[in-house]
Amino acid sequence: KQEVTQIPAALSVPEGENLVLNCSFTDSAIYNLQWFRQDPGKGLTSLLLIQSSQREQTSGRLNASLDKSSGRSTLYIAASQPGDSATYLCAVNPLGRDMRFGAGTRLTVKP
Amino acid sequence: NAGVTQTPKFQVLKTGQSMTLQCAQDMNHNSMYWYRQDPGMGLRLIYYSASEGTTDKGEVPNGYNVSRLNKREFSLRLESAAPSQTSVYFCASGQVYEQYFGPGTRLTVT
Numbered sequence: 001k002q003e004v005t006q007i008p009a010a011l012s013v014p015e016g017e018n019l020v021l022n023c024s025f026t027d028s029a030i031y032n033l034q035w036f037r038q039d040p041g042k043g044l045t046s047l048l049l050i051q052s053s054q055r056e057q058t059s060g061r062l063n064a065s066l067d068k069s070s071g072r073s074t075l076y077i078a079a080s081q082p083g084d085s086a087t088y089l090c091a092v093n094p095l096g097r098d099m100r101f102g103a104g105t106r107l108t109v110k111p
Numbered sequence: 112n113a114g115v116t117q118t119p120k121f122q123v124l125k126t127g128q129s130m131t132l133q134c135a136q137d138m139n140h141n142s143m144y145w146y147r148q149d150p151g152m153g154l155r156l157i158y159y160s161a162s163e164g165t166t167d168k169g170e171v172p173n174g175y176n177v178s179r180l181n182k183r184e185f186s187l188r189l190e191s192a193a194p195s196q197t198s199v200y201f202c203a204s205g206q207v208y209e210q211y212f213g214p215g216t217r218l219t220v221t
Contacts, residue, residue, distance in 0.1 A: 004153070031208045043201060044212040089153065093208040098144075098169055101153035
């Protein structure tokens, strides 16, 4: 059974800092991995999707990497801003099965 | 283009009551999903529909039923609500392993 773990559960940083969020998964047989953002009381917004054949994806200040062999992905946020405060969720798509989510990392960026 | 819409946004039920959560998408996706989100546990799949006319159980289907009414609409029914079903429910649609989520329904069962 695919298990997805996100560490840390919560993170607080001062504005302007670069930061890394971690996601690990137990089964390397995945189709892709997706990072989402969730604001309080809201739905999920897709940030980046990495296909299993890719090593990384970038969008603006965000960079996501994927290492299937070690079962790890990281989300790098450069020059963090208070508007980045949200919960970040990692989800993996196992081959032929439903998507599995981590519990998320709650990020607070202090002005 | 509204994406994925869900109704209602909030609902309070008493134990034993029934209700149906509605979901619609306008992106012409074949697949639709229902998840629940509980604190500290991430999202868990309740049911999904790979195409119109088909439905399959996910990780936590007990206590729920679904209907894929047509390509656009996928409803989730609680026949006899229990306090353990207090959660936030998300509908999603997608294709080729990428999903788009609705805003969620916050359900409280007392």
